[in-house]
Amino acid sequence: MIYGIGTDICDVRRIRASLARHGDRFARKILSDAEFATWQARSARWPERGIRYLATRFSAKEAFSKAIGLGMVMPMTWRLCEISNLASGKPAIVLYGGLKDWFEGKGLSVHVSVTDETDYAASFCVVESLDKTSL
Ligand SMILES: CC(C)(COP(=O)(O)OP(=O)(O)OC[C@H]1O[C@@H](n2cnc3c(N)ncnc32)[C@H](O)[C@@H]1OP(=O)(O)O)[C@@H](O)C(=O)NCCC(=O)NCCS
Structure with missing residues (x-):
């Protein structure tokens, strides 16, 4: 059954401005280590691709934070929630640390x-629960 849904729209121009102001520090705050490496590779090839990558990650993490009903409140943090891609290109969420423990403890999937x-990046998240008692 559905535990929660979340959506988010992100203004790519704001991400571009934050990157211009704070540089790598901004990307480091939002991205996991693996995402940061991907961001660096994409940015090196074409800076605009890096900005768009960061914007979709930003919106997906916010959408996830809403789908789990917490918002950006512990154990939800930017860097413990990673948006990776399967070989097909399909995005998938990988969690770490306390967020992973919390999520798995509730028997959830996303x-x-x-x-x-x-000018915009947007994301949609659906969180499912197999365990009725976790609702
Ligand atoms: C959810 C959150 C990440 C969205 O922040 P944002 O990007 O500034 O705002 P957005 O426009 O994308 O989303 C706002 C909407 O998120 C939804 N939202 C807020 N908290 C939420 C939560 N815990 N779970 C799911 N959705 C939430 C609300 O519908 C809100 O719109 P509304 O107030 O008009 O109903 C952020 O508000 C947050 O972290 N909230 C939880 C922490 C907090 O500040 N709590 C205050 C309690 S009084």
Whole structure:
């Protein structure tokens, strides 16, 4: 059964401005180590691709934080929630540390979808529960 849903829209121009102001420090705050490596590789090839990557990750993490009903409140933190891609390109969420423990302890699973256009990135998340007692 559905435990929660979450959505978020992110203004790519704000991400671009934050990166211009704070540089790598901003990306480090939002991205997990694996995401940061991907961000660096994409940015090196084409800076705009790096900005869009960061914007979709930002929106997906916010959407996830809403789907679990916490918002950006412990144990939900930016870097413990990673948006990776399967070989097919489909996004998948990988959790770490206390967030992973909390999520698995409740018997939850998650589906995520992301998209972006010129000025916006958006995401949608569905969290499922197999265990009725966790609701
Ligand atoms: C959820 C959150 C990440 C969204 O922040 P944002 O990007 O600034 O705002 P957005 O426009 O994307 O989303 C706002 C909407 O998120 C929803 N939302 C807020 N808290 C939420 C939560 N814990 N779970 C799920 N959805 C939540 C609300 O519908 C809100 O809109 P509304 O107030 O008009 O109903 C952020 O508000 C947050 O971390 N909230 C929890 C911590 C907090 O501040 N709690 C205050 C309790 S009084």
